[in-house]
Amino acid sequence: MSEDTRTGQRKADPETLIRTDRLEEVRTAYAAIARQVEILRSLDLGETHPAVVYRPLRRQEKKP
């Protein structure tokens, strides 16, 4: 078990923030989902814009 001796907390992988002692298990579990994402990646979406659209706020406009 990797542990930060100064804080007593278990170390996290700096790229994924997943605890290093769990990283391999998480990657293995993700493999089935990664295959589905790979299928999605193979789709040529041409010029299709994502469903996410940023809208600038007008002066005084309130956001929740």
Next chain:
Amino acid sequence: MTPDEALKSPLTDVAAAVRAGKLSSADLVARCLANIEARDGVLKSFVHVAEDALEQGRRADAAATSGIATGPLHGIPIAVKDNYLTAGMPTTAGTEAAIAFPQEDGAAIARLRAAGAIFIGKTRMHEFAWGMETPPTCNPYDESRVPGGSSGGSGAAVTAGFCLAATGSDTGGSIRIPASLCGNVGFKPTFGRIGRSGIVPHSWSLDHAGPLARNVADAALLVDVMSGYDPGDPGSANEPPSDLSQALTQDARGLRVGVCRNHFFEALDPEVERSVEAAIALLGRLGATIVEFEVPELKYGLGAIFAVELSSSTAYHLPHIAAGHVDAYAEDVRMLVEMGRLVTGSDYLQAERYRELLAQRFQDVFSRVDVVVGPTMPITAWEIGQKEVVLGGKREAVLETSWRFTYPWNLLGLPAISIPCGFDSKGLPIGFQIAGAAFDEANVVRAASVVERHTPR
């Protein structure tokens, strides 16, 4: 009207009886509490029963006596999924992690309260709405089986007569799946129709609020009450509350019923398939036009919903990952929350671009049909602990199976309802799913009501 009669009557009749002094709300609440006392030790559908439930009922009776009761849900005991924040009751979102949620009403709860609803308690959910089983809740039809999830406590509570309706939330099927497995009605209206302020987020662009109810009319009424613009929800549509009451009495003549033969009918339990085909044939006999079609792009959907749901959920939980709170999460949920860190930004945006493409495909579909129908799920309730199922000769993880037919409507944000359409040979309920065009809940309710009226229960 007696409390036992009320448990079988439409909400409009029950509320009218309370308002007219023909039924005591306190007696009705007491009946529900007695049912909870008798059976929830086994079903485990509630995580909190309101200490003041009876007092709420007495206040409803007093208001009726003094003539100030006007709400369409006056005196009706409703259970609340535990990811809806509530004034006067704690919220946990199904987690044992030390996360404090405020005790205040969000928009949908405030609307239900203003309509006269009595909040009898909070129902168990799969932790953070991330799952299809809701442990340790059991299915009321067979206590060795799951109730579905993530709104499994609500599904079980409605069927068991612990309340007259319940709230749920649906990110990939979490209202419709427990409704299908527990034999009641689950309704996810159009994205933005019901405000989500005060609901613990799971995936911002996929989360929908909605009811689980005993029948279509009750579900439609609850959508009417819960809907309307919510300034506290950036996804809220600036639409007035719905009025679905007129759709309940329409017939099927002239209704264009779409049947998408790819994706929604693949790897299906034969008994589920028979019941669903019978419901489709029924609509045809009653005057609907059946229109068969295919949308090949649906084969990319699973990767898309995983990319959006995982990355969104993980973004919400990032502070909890950093603070180590995830150590207290259940292992399955913790794994999903951590896996979201492995989805890349470009994959997420590919998924959001795909949603736009799929929306265009279904906009075209809904220019030719009024509703799209099919099975809610490929299977009926599975045994607690069961991990896999064999369908069409192919072994599949039961959790993957469970949401195959529901998640496309979350990617699309379109309204979808699950209603009972029969039972399998084990006596387990089968769900029939009806989806509609954006903000056309009326045709969904119309078709659902027709099938309900002609299906023995």
